[in-house]
Amino acid sequence: MKRKLISRFFCVALGAQVNSPEAWVKYADKEMRGDQSETQMSMTITTPDWSRTLDISSSVKKRTMALSTIHSPAKEKGIKTLRLNNQMWNYFPKLKRKVAVSSSMLLASWMGSDFTNDDVLKSSTLSEDYSHRFLQDQDALKIIEHKIKDGSKAMWPKIVGHFSSKDCLPRRYDYFDKEGTLKRSLMLDDIKTFDGHKTPTKLVMKPNSDEKKETTLIYHKIKFNVDLPDEYFSEKELTK
Amino acid sequence: MILFLLLSSLTAFALETEFSGSGELQYRNSRNNPEADKYFQTWKKTEAKIFLGQVGVKVQHQHHSVESNLFVRYLETPLLRNPNNLAPKFYLFPQRMVVRDLFNLKASQTSSRERVEALPTKLFYQIELEKFRVEIGRVYLTYGQGEIFNPINPFNQPTALNASAQVAQGNDGGTLTYFASQKHDLHLSIFGDKSQGETQKTFWFRTNSRLSDQLSLMLVGGEDQKRKKAGAEVTYQGEEALYFSQIFYQKNALDQESFDFLLGLDQQLHSLWHLRVEAGHQKRFKKNVSSDTNRFLPTETFLSIGNQIEITPLLKQQVTFIYDLKSSFAYGVLKTVYEVRQDLEIEGFFLGPALKGGKASDPLQEIVTRDFGLALRGYF
Numbered sequence: 001m002k003r004k005l006i007s008r009f010f011c012v013a014l015g016a017q018v019n020s021p022e023a024w025v026k027y028a029d030k031e032m033r034g035d036q037s038e039t040q041m042s043m044t045i046t047t048p049d050w051s052r053t054l055d056i057s058s059s060v061k062k063r064t065m066a067l068s069t070i071h072s073p074a075k076e077k078g079i080k081t082l083r084l085n086n087q088m089w090n091y092f093p094k095l096k097r098k099v100a101v102s103s104s105m106l107l108a109s110w111m112g113s114d115f116t117n118d119d120v121l122k123s124s125t126l127s128e129d130y131s132h133r134f135l136q137d138q139d140a141l142k143i144i145e146h147k148i149k150d151g152s153k154a155m156w157p158k159i160v161g162h163f164s165s166k167d168c169l170p171r172r173y174d175y176f177d178k179e180g181t182l183k184r185s186l187m188l189d190d191i192k193t194f195d196g197h198k199t200p201t202k203l204v205m206k207p208n209s210d211e212k213k214e215t216t217l218i219y220h221k222i223k224f225n226v227d228l229p230d231e232y233f234s235e236k237e238l239t240k
Numbered sequence: 241m242i243l244f245l246l247l248s249s250l251t252a253f254a255l256e257t258e259f260s261g262s263g264e265l266q267y268r269n270s271r272n273n274p275e276a277d278k279y280f281q282t283w284k285k286t287e288a289k290i291f292l293g294q295v296g297v298k299v300q301h302q303h304h305s306v307e308s309n310l311f312v313r314y315l316e317t318p319l320l321r322n323p324n325n326l327a328p329k330f331y332l333f334p335q336r337m338v339v340r341d342l343f344n345l346k347a348s349q350t351s352s353r354e355r356v357e358a359l360p361t362k363l364f365y366q367i368e369l370e371k372f373r374v375e376i377g378r379v380y381l382t383y384g385q386g387e388i389f390n391p392i393n394p395f396n397q398p399t400a401l402n403a404s405a406q407v408a409q410g411n412d413g414g415t416l417t418y419f420a421s422q423k424h425d426l427h428l429s430i431f432g433d434k435s436q437g438e439t440q441k442t443f444w445f446r447t448n449s450r451l452s453d454q455l456s457l458m459l460v461g462g463e464d465q466k467r468k469k470a471g472a473e474v475t476y477q478g479e480e481a482l483y484f485s486q487i488f489y490q491k492n493a494l495d496q497e498s499f500d501f502l503l504g505l506d507q508q509l510h511s512l513w514h515l516r517v518e519a520g521h522q523k524r525f526k527k528n529v530s531s532d533t534n535r536f537l538p539t540e541t542f543l544s545i546g547n548q549i550e551i552t553p554l555l556k557q558q559v560t561f562i563y564d565l566k567s568s569f570a571y572g573v574l575k576t577v578y579e580v581r582q583d584l585e586i587e588g589f590f591l592g593p594a595l596k597g598g599k600a601s602d603p604l605q606e607i608v609t610r611d612f613g614l615a616l617r618g619y620f
Contacts, residue, residue, distance in 0.1 A: 023616050045553060047553075050554065050581070052579075073619070074260060075262075075582075075585075075619040083451040084422070084453075087453065087456070087477050088477075092264075092406075094309075095259065095380065095382050095407075095408040095409075096379075096408070097380075097382035098406070100477075100506075101482060102477070102482035102506045102508055104482075104507050104509075105514075107510065107511050108511055108514070109550065112553030112554070113553070116511065116557050134326060176480045201527060229616070230422055231421070231422055233422065233426050234419065235448065236419040240368070
């Protein structure tokens with residue numbers, strides 16, 4: 001009863017003194033993103049009639065550098081995307097062709113899924129691009145509203161996060177457009193620990209417009225203890 | 241013990257091998273432009289069946305690799321009966337799959353109804369060092385932002401107006417790349433071409449520089465088949481869109497000089513709608529209508545608008561419209577691609593003139609056919 005009462009007001013992982021929405025969000029960002037990471041994941045797009053699975057690996061350094069590679073299916077195999085600050089390039093290995101793409105592509109859906117390029121390349125972060133306030137407490141959840149800061153390039157004006165008081169990590173995000181309409185919801189589950197970082201490894205994105213469709217992202221392996229030199233995020237690695 | 245040593249040595253020299261490829265079956269129904277009569281293109285309508293196949297292999301051991309791509313193309317059409325018919329050249333664009341060809345590794349056969357060719361478009365050895373990369377053999381040289389018109393790259397033609405997907409042209413020789421830093425790299429290429437008998441040489445350089453978080457500059461130049469050429473491409477990452485421009489100068493063996501230009505914009509307007517605008521100018525020297533054209537569509541000063549819309553994750557619509565400002569000739573491309581299952585797609589397409597050109601039109605604009613077709617593509 002005492003533990004339940006305590007968890008209503010602050011998260012044990014954050015420490016008893018800290019109970020600001022900023023601290024919750026910063027903690028979750030730090031746990032789930034780290035400064036640098038290498039990730040192997042699979043993404044399955046499911047509708048009642050068909051499903052499609054992509055295998056992807058991705059390396060991210062801070063919020064400015066990212067390199068992702070598609071390993072399957074065959075049509076997209078080897079396609080890489082490099083992001084350096086605002087600039088982005090795609091590389092098509094079959095043609096050995098590198099093309100610069102507009103950073104507005106971050107808004108585009110990732111290979112027909114309900115995730116965007118921004119979700120995969122992680123160019124925006126909740127802790128830096130949004131301001132936060134508690135909405136309400138439920139027994140085991142803290143609900144935090146994230147509103148986009150002026151000048152931020154993040155794509156969602158408002159996100160509402162449901163954080164577990166047990167481990168201070170999010171279990172659900174609801175994404176709203178400019179009109180305040182709910183557009184999609186992300187459910188986060190199956191918390192695992194990699195290199196000392198606790199992170200959800202099963203993410204299910206459901207668009208509000210189509211209840212029968214969903215995209216499931218499974219993280220198979222995440223390395224946080226990596227030292228990726230800046231030169232790794234370069235033309236050489238992109239066109240390798 | 242022997243088995244252990246054998247297994248150890250095999251592991252030490254383990255080769256990573258990757259196979260990939262694609263196959264495409266295409267059916268076309270073509271109608272001729274009535275005005276093509278005056279250029280001896282007297283047929284009215286016809287059918288064509290095309291098969292394109294590619295098999296790629298990459299074998300890698302540590303920093304060494306060998307990469308190849310075998311390309312097979314088959315065309316069946318009654319138009320082959322008359323060698324003056326130009327439509328098969330559009331069907332088989334790009335006609336020359338190796339543009340700087342020293343070794344002629346092509347096997348081909350043509351009859352009055354069928355044409356088949358098989359050749360490696362890519363076959364090279366590569367060594368990757370810390371700051372350098374060397375490629376020797378038949379290589380692709382694919383760079384430049386232009387999808388309709390890409391003047392700074394004489395070694396690969398854009399295929400956005402054609403119905404075939406994922407095709408690139410080879411070049412015989414080699415390329416040395418120096419990766420100076422995250423911001424700068426330099427590429428030096430030497431190619432040879434013996435397709436006209438005498439060996440013609442190409443010495444080519446290309447530099448890429450990221451000048452800031454928004455701005456990149458590419459410089460190219462050299463001597464290519466007895467022509468002096470130089471060019472530049474600037475890309476600017478704006479708030480909402482990517483902007484790019486190219487300028488390309490060349491002076492041919494007859495001392496004729498020309499400047500080509502390209503301006504473009506690439507923008508994701510909406511999560512499902514991609515827009516690309518290109519406007520350009522290419523100086524065209526008068527040539528015989530039956531002579532080969534390097535570009536798919538002859539336009540001197542043009543504006544093109546391309547839209548790609550994702551109707552559903554399985555269904556994509558591409559609509560491209562290109563307009564010749566001088567002749568008012570316009571050409572449209574409509575492609576609808578449906579993913580039947582993972583790695584198998586079917587495409588319905590229409591390619592053809594949308595507006596008739598005026599007096600100033602290039603003769604080649606009057607022989608462009610109107611094609612409807614279906615393509616089935618598989619990848620492995």
